[in-house]
Amino acid sequence: MAALTQTGGYGLRSGLAVAALAGLSFGLVFMIVVGVTLALVTGLPARPPVGAAALAGLAAALFITFTPVERRSNRTRSYAASIMFLVLVIFSLGQVFGLPLSEGSIWQLIGLAVFVGVTVQSIWLCVGDAPAGTVRRYDFEKLVIRVLKGQGYIFFTVFVVLPFYVMVMTSFKSQAELLANPLDFSIDLGKANLFASYIELFTRFNFGTYILNSAFVSVCTVLVTLLIAVPGAYAVARLRFRGRDAFARSILLIYMVPAIVLVLPLYAVFSQLELRNTILGLLIVYPATTIPVALYMLQGYFRGLPAEMEEAGLMDGLTRIGVIIKITLPLSLPALASVGLYVFMIAWNEFLFAFMFLDDPAIFTLPRGVASLNSSELPRELMMGGAVIATVPIMAIFLWLERFMVQGLSAGAVKG
Amino acid sequence: MTEVAQSGVARREAEAVAPPQGVGPLQKREARLAWTMLAPTFLIVALIVALPLVANFWISAKPIQLADLRAPEATINERVSGEAVAAGETFRVTYTLRNSSPNLPVRGAAFTDTLPEGVDLAVDDERCVLSGRNLTCTFGNLDPRGRERLRFEATALTDISNVEALLEGTAAVAQGRGENALTSLSFTGENFRKVFNATEFWDVLWTSILYTVFGTGGALILGLFAALLLDQAFRGRAFLRGLFLFPYVAPVIAVAYTWVTLLDPNSGALNAILMQIGATEGPINFLGQRAAGEISLFGLTVEFPLALTTVIIFEAWRYFPLSFLFILARMQSINTDMYEAAEIDGATPFQQFWHLSLPQLATILAILFLLRFIWTFNKFDDIFLLTGGAAGTRTLTVNVYEQAIALSNIGAGAAVAVVVFFVLLAFALVFFRFSPKED
Numbered sequence: 089m090a091a092l093t094q095t096g097g098y099g100l101r102s103g104l105a106v107a108a109l110a111g112l113s114f115g116l117v118f119m120i121v122v123g124v125t126l127a128l129v130t131g132l133p134a135r136p137p138v139g140a141a142a143l144a145g146l147a148a149a150l151f152i153t154f155t156p157v158e159r160r161s162n163r164t165r166s167y168a169a170s171i172m173f174l175v176l177v178i179f180s181l182g183q184v185f186g187l188p189l190s191e192g193s194i195w196q197l198i199g200l201a202v203f204v205g206v207t208v209q210s211i212w213l214c215v216g217d218a219p220a221g222t223v224r225r226y227d228f229e230k231l232v233i234r235v236l237k238g239q240g241y242i243f244f245t246v247f248v249v250l251p252f253y254v255m256v257m258t259s260f261k262s263q264a265e266l267l268a269n270p271l272d273f274s275i276d277l278g279k280a281n282l283f284a285s286y287i288e289l290f291t292r293f294n295f296g297t298y299i300l301n302s303a304f305v306s307v308c309t310v311l312v313t314l315l316i317a318v319p320g321a322y323a324v325a326r327l328r329f330r331g332r333d334a335f336a337r338s339i340l341l342i343y344m345v346p347a348i349v350l351v352l353p354l355y356a357v358f359s360q361l362e363l364r365n366t367i368l369g370l371l372i373v374y375p376a377t378t379i380p381v382a383l384y385m386l387q388g389y390f391r392g393l394p395a396e397m398e399e400a401g402l403m404d405g406l407t408r409i410g411v412i413i414k415i416t417l418p419l420s421l422p423a424l425a426s427v428g429l430y431v432f433m434i435a436w437n438e439f440l441f442a443f444m445f446l447d448d449p450a451i452f453t454l455p456r457g458v459a460s461l462n463s464s465e466l467p468r469e470l471m472m473g474g475a476v477i478a479t480v481p482i483m484a485i486f487l488w489l490e491r492f493m494v495q496g497l498s499a500g501a502v503k504g
Numbered sequence: 505m506t507e508v509a510q511s512g513v514a515r516r517e518a519e520a521v522a523p524p525q526g527v528g529p530l531q532k533r534e535a536r537l538a539w540t541m542l543a544p545t546f547l548i549v550a551l552i553v554a555l556p557l558v559a560n561f562w563i564s565a566k567p568i569q570l571a572d573l574r575a576p577e578a579t580i581n582e583r584v585s586g587e588a589v590a591a592g593e594t595f596r597v598t599y600t601l602r603n604s605s606p607n608l609p610v611r612g613a614a615f616t617d618t619l620p621e622g623v624d625l626a627v628d629d630e631r632c633v634l635s636g637r638n639l640t641c642t643f644g645n646l647d648p649r650g651r652e653r654l655r656f657e658a659t660a661l662t663d664i665s666n667v668e669a670l671l672e673g674t675a676a677v678a679q680g681r682g683e684n685a686l687t688s689l690s691f692t693g694e695n696f697r698k699v700f701n702a703t704e705f706w707d708v709l710w711t712s713i714l715y716t717v718f719g720t721g722g723a724l725i726l727g728l729f730a731a732l733l734l735d736q737a738f739r740g741r742a743f744l745r746g747l748f749l750f751p752y753v754a755p756v757i758a759v760a761y762t763w764v765t766l767l768d769p770n771s772g773a774l775n776a777i778l779m780q781i782g783a784t785e786g787p788i789n790f791l792g793q794r795a796a797g798e799i800s801l802f803g804l805t806v807e808f809p810l811a812l813t814t815v816i817i818f819e820a821w822r823y824f825p826l827s828f829l830f831i832l833a834r835m836q837s838i839n840t841d842m843y844e845a846a847e848i849d850g851a852t853p854f855q856q857f858w859h860l861s862l863p864q865l866a867t868i869l870a871i872l873f874l875l876r877f878i879w880t881f882n883k884f885d886d887i888f889l890l891t892g893g894a895a896g897t898r899t900l901t902v903n904v905y906e907q908a909i910a911l912s913n914i915g916a917g918a919a920v921a922v923v924v925f926f927v928l929l930a931f932a933l934v935f936f937r938f939s940p941k942e943d
Contacts, residue, residue, distance in 0.1 A: 124777050136781055229852045240733045241744070247821065248750055254773050255762040263771075270768075270776040316548065319541035329535035335542075344932055345553055346882030348901045349921045352908050353559035354552070356686055359573045376552030379545055408537060437755040439885045444909075455757045468765055475758035486753045490746055497749070497829055 092157075092227045094219035103218035106231040107149040110214045113235065114207050115145020115172075117242055122203040123185050124271075128253070130195045131272035135186025140179035141203070148172035149211045153220045160216065169208045173200070210238050252479075259285055259476050263467035285473035293470075294449060295477055298457035302436055302478075305367060305453055309374040309435035310428045313382050316375065317427075321386030322412055326395070336387065342380040347440050355444055365447045373441050378431045385430070385496070389423035390416065422492065429489060430496030436482050454478040560925065564918035567692045568685045569607055571912065576605030576682030578613040578646055582675075584668045589660045595667055597625065597658050601643065602651035605682060613646040613680035620670050624659045646680065695919035699907075704898070712899040712927075714809075715816060716881045722820030723880075724873055727827025728865075732857075734828075735835050745832075752825040760889035763818055767791055790814040794896040811895035815887055819880060827872050834868045835861070874935045878928060900924050 098104055116138050123136025148168040155164050176184055183189070184200050214234040223231070257273035258266065260282055265272065281287075289295040323329070324336050354373060355364065363369040393416065401411045417424070442456040452460065458474040486493050578601055586595040599617070603610040619625055619637045627634045632641040632654065643652050664670055699705060730748055734741055751759060766774050769787040778784045788796070791814055795807035838861065846856050884901040887893060893902035900920060908917020 120781060123781070127777075127780065128773070134780065138781060226850065226852045229854050233853050237733055240729060244730055244733065244748060245744070248747055250773075251759060251762045251766055251821075252750060252754075254766045255758065258762075258765055266771040270771045270773050271780065273773070316544040320545040323538040323541040327534050327538035327541075328531060329538040332538075341932065342549060342553055344878050344882070344928065345557065346884070346901060346924060346928065348882070348884045348904050349560055349925055350553060350556045352904065352914060352918050352921055353556035353563060356563060356568075356573055356914060357556075357559065360575075360684070360686065372548075373552055376548045379548060383545060433753065437757075439755070439757050439889070455755055458755075458757050458761065462761065468768075468771065471761055472765060475755075475761050479754045479758045482753060482755065483750070486749070487746065493753070494745075494749070494829065497752070497826070 092218055092223055092231075094221040095224055096222035098220065099222045101225065101228045102220065102222045103215060103231065104150070104153055104220045106218060106228065106235060107153040107211070107215045107220075108146060109232070110211050110235045110238075111145035111147070111149025112142045113145075113239060114210045114214075115142040115148075117239065118145075118203055118207045118210070121242065121246060122199050122206075126185055126195060126199040127271045128257070128273045130192055131269060132185070132187055132192045132195065133269075133271075137176075137180040137183070137186055140176055141207075143179055144172040144176035145207055145211065147175045148208055149215060152211065153215055153218060157217060157219050165208060165212050165216075168211070169204050172208060173204050176200075176204075214238060255472050255475050255479070259469050259473040261469055263469065266468060285467075285469040286477070289470060289473050289477065293457065293461070293474075294452075295454075295457060295474065297450065298452050298454045299477065299481070301367065301451055302454040303481075305370055305374065306432050306435040308371050309378060310431045312371065312375040313378045313431045314424065314428060317379050317382035317386055318417070318424075319412070320379070321383045321390055322416060324383070325387040325390035326398070336384075339380050339384045343377075343384075347377065351440060351444055354441075358445065364445050365451070366445075367451050369445050370441060370453070373445075374435050374438065378434055381434075382427050382431055385427050386420070386423060389420055393419055422495070425489070425492040426496035429485070429493050432485070433482060433493070433496075557925070560918050560921050563686070563915060564695055564922045565691045565693070566685070566688075566915050567607070567690065567694060568915045569912055570909065570914055571606055572608060572685035573914070574605075575684045576603055576608040576610050576648070578603055578610045578615070578678040578680040580615045580676045580678035582617065582672055584671045586667055587665075589664045589667050591660055591662050594657050594659050597656045597671060599641070599654045599656075599676065600651055601641075601646065601654075601678060603646040603648060603682070605648055607648050608682040608685060609648060609650075610646040610680045610682045611644075612642075613644065613652075613678075614640065614642040615676050615678045616640045617676035618674040620674055622660065622662045622664060623667075623671065624661060626657045626659070628656070629654055643680075692915075695913075695915040696922075698916055699919045699923065707896075708898050708900055708903050711812060711896065712881065712901075714812060715819070715883075715887070715897075715899050716877055718816045719819035719823075719880045719883075720873060720876045722816060723823040723876060724827045724869065726820050726824035727829075727872075728831055728869070730824060730828040731831040731835055734832060748828055749825045751822045756822070756885045757889055759822060760818070760886060764791065764890060767814065791891050792895050809896055811891055811897050815890055815897050818890060819883070819886060822886065823876065823880070827876065830868055830872055831865060834865055838864050874931075878931050878935065881928065881931065882924075900927070 092103070094103070119136045119138050119141030123134045126132060127134040148171050151168045151171050152160065152164060180186070184203075185196055187196060189196060215231060218227075218231050254273070261273070262284070324332060324339075358364040358369050363372070397419075398411050398415055401415045402408075406414060437455065438453075439455045439459070442453045443459055446452055446456045449457075449460070454474075455478060458471065458478055461471045461474045581600040581602070583598045583600070584595065585598075589595050599615065601613060601615055603613070617639045619634075619639060621637075625634060625639065627639070629641070631643060632639060634640075641654060646652065658667075658671075660667070734745055734748075766772050767790040769775055769789040769792070772787075774790075775784070775787040779787070788810075791811055793810045796810040797808045842860055843856060846860055851859070882901065883899075884905065887897050887899055887902050888905060891897045893899070893906055898906065901924060904917050904920045904924065906917075907920055908914045
């Protein structure tokens with residue numbers, strides 16, 4: 089892209105305006121992020137001076153912009169960092185995180201270095217090549233978008249990560265520690281009973297059994313779903329029969345039926361058939377909710393496969409079933425993996441039916457087990473420990489097989 | 505084929521109905537194979553989805569409580585006073601026959617018992633007959649929660665060391681069942697009357713609509729922004745894409761409870777953070793406070809629904825990954841030539857987004873909105889786990905649970921579920937009316 093060119097003096101549509109925006113906003117946001125992170129990691133009662141940080145960011149940004157573009161170098165960036173440091177120290181009266189320097193000095197220094205480093209770098213990336221004066225509208229918008237994107241990355245990352253961080257860290261704390269300082273998520277590695285809540289979950293609350301139950305239910309659901317959905321999807325994709333199009337369209341309708349509407353009649357009938365408080369009951373209900381999605385996803389994939397190979401197989405004397413097993417399925421392994429993972433995720437995470445159906449702790453699935461920890465008599469860290477145990481396996485599978493998982497999600501993402 | 509050949513009229517009719525290639529034996533076989541392959545799907549969907557949908561209507565018109573799910577039965581209890589009894593002494597035997605059901609009568613209630621040797625029973629009740637050693641008592645109908653107590657005087661013929669063990673050694677057997685509340689033919693309009701007359705019903709419906717509209721919109725807008733952030737390739741993009749999917753992949757119960765912990769007014773981290781940076785004075789009960797502050801708009805004063813807003817933010821947080829994936833996939837498939845042409849013509853980035861990207865994304869955004877709208881309306885788990893429907897967050901789906909399980913009135917719960925179904929049907933009709941025809 090062509091270099092940014094100055095077209096006039098200073099004005100609203102100038103590099104200076106964008107620099108001010110970038111300096112103020114990055115200073116403010118990074119101070120909150122770094123300050124809170126410092127408080128969370130070390131347990132220090134940090135009070136981030138957001139005003140001083142915004143001013144420091146502004147000063148650094150203005151310094152960069154007022155340096156002529158052709159004279160800017162890495163040294164400019166270093167000067168900007170020094171200016172930012174000085175302004176921050178002066179305006180926060182020496183307490184850069186609202187703490188006396190004697191408290192956790194090393195942590196404060198690291199925090200300060202990180203803050204100055206990321207803030208200056210962000211400002212540099214946004215306005216490092218921007219002239220101070222008025223620029224073309226195109227360039228101005230480009231600069232503004234850089235700032236907005238930067239803020240967007242910070243916002244989304246914090247928004248997504250914070251709850252998970254709290255989940256994991258709470259499980260290592262004790263109720264008393266949490267009430268004393270809700271911000272202190274520092275981990276004392278020397279603590280003897282760091283894993284106390286996990287040990288209790290696995291010994292007193294049978295979470296080992298719940299994991300096995302969840303795994304069994306999820307794997308069986310995947311197998312049953314594929315066993316039933318594959319032939320159905322093949323029929324819809326390849327065979328001609330009256331009502332095929334109407335059928336293909338009405339599959340979508342089925343997964344718009346809410347679970348809460350189905351759960352009462354199933355609860356009533358399963359109670360009378362004595363299927364309610366059983367794993368078998370879940371294994372009847374779960375595939376019924378996943379088969380339509382799986383069928384819809386698979387038929388879309390089967391349609392995309394070349395029909396010529398199947399026809400060749402038929403010519404060579406294979407039956408339809410033979411064609412499916414020997415030709416279609418080997419070609420659709422990626423699709424089967426995606427659908428299988430998606431179904432596994434639905435079954436693993438399913439809450440409503442497990443909650444309504446299961447009373448006997450011996451056959452609890454993980455979500456049902458975590459629900460049983462929600463009691464005012466049990467401490468929070470047990471509940472969070474249970475949440476971590478329920479989350480880690482599905483996350484591990486997700487990270488391991490992300491490619492298939494993402495395909496499955498995008499294909500079935502209308503549901504959920 | 506044969507009947508088609510029989511008359512010209514039939515042939516013309518067949519041609520009008522059947523596809524152009526006609527229905528040959530091969531096609532017939534193909535169709536039969538297709539239906540065979542689809543049969544398991546049909547069966548399970550019919551049993552677990554279609555049947556319950558119909559059953560819901562049936563239950564909603566019945567006076568049925570949670571406790572009625574177990575068919576009423578008569579139960580018998582036999583008690584003996586005294587322990588060691590000498591020959592010739594008397595003691596008391598008490599039989600209690602009861603109907604445990606709170607609502608339904610038991611018909612043909614009766615019990616039988618066998619008297620052990622060495623005991624004589626003075627039967628002085630006309631409902632009971634002692635023939636040989638067999639005691640039979642018949643009562644006919646037993647009212648809901650009703651009980652019949654019979655006390656007989658028994659005489660020991662020999663010394664008995666433990667009468668209790670002796671008499672209870674032969675267990676009394678109760679007879680009589682009530683009708684199954686699910687299959688009985690008694691109907692009532694009471695459930696619907698109750699649902700619609702409750703003052704909260706319109707509040708619940710309104711909450712549902714607010715939750716659905718803003719939850720769907722929030723997830724869609726967040727998804728759009730996230731997709732814009734990750735549209736261009738850069739280092740760490742794959743990592744961020746995986747990260748952004750976390751909220752959806754984690755079990756709902758885990759993330760919902762985490763938010764409850766995070767937002768707790770006493771020990772929650774978010775309140776602590778807000779107080780630390782001086783954003784609020786005291787802790788805010790995000791999930792437990794119905795209203796916070798007032799908004800004045802055109803002279804109308806509306807209270808800001810705090811708990812509902814929190815729940816909506818959770819919904820947007822949890823489901824933005826789905827819209828993000830879809831929108832990102834669509835963005836990546838947009839032809840880049842168009843943007844190059846726009847660049848040459850001097851279109852600015854915002855102009856490119858507004859005039860090129862958005863029109864290209866309009867279809868996917870509309871489809872996502874309609875589908876997510878229906879799915880958000882259906883959501884139960886999220887709100888139930890976050891607030892349990894308290895503090896002005898009770899939607900229709902949570903109300904189903906509230907009526908059926910918390911208030912133990914399955915009939916009323918099913919009535920709410922029927923309302924949910926009809927609202928959904930309306931949405932679905934709109935959806936199919938406006939959905940694009942292509943696959």
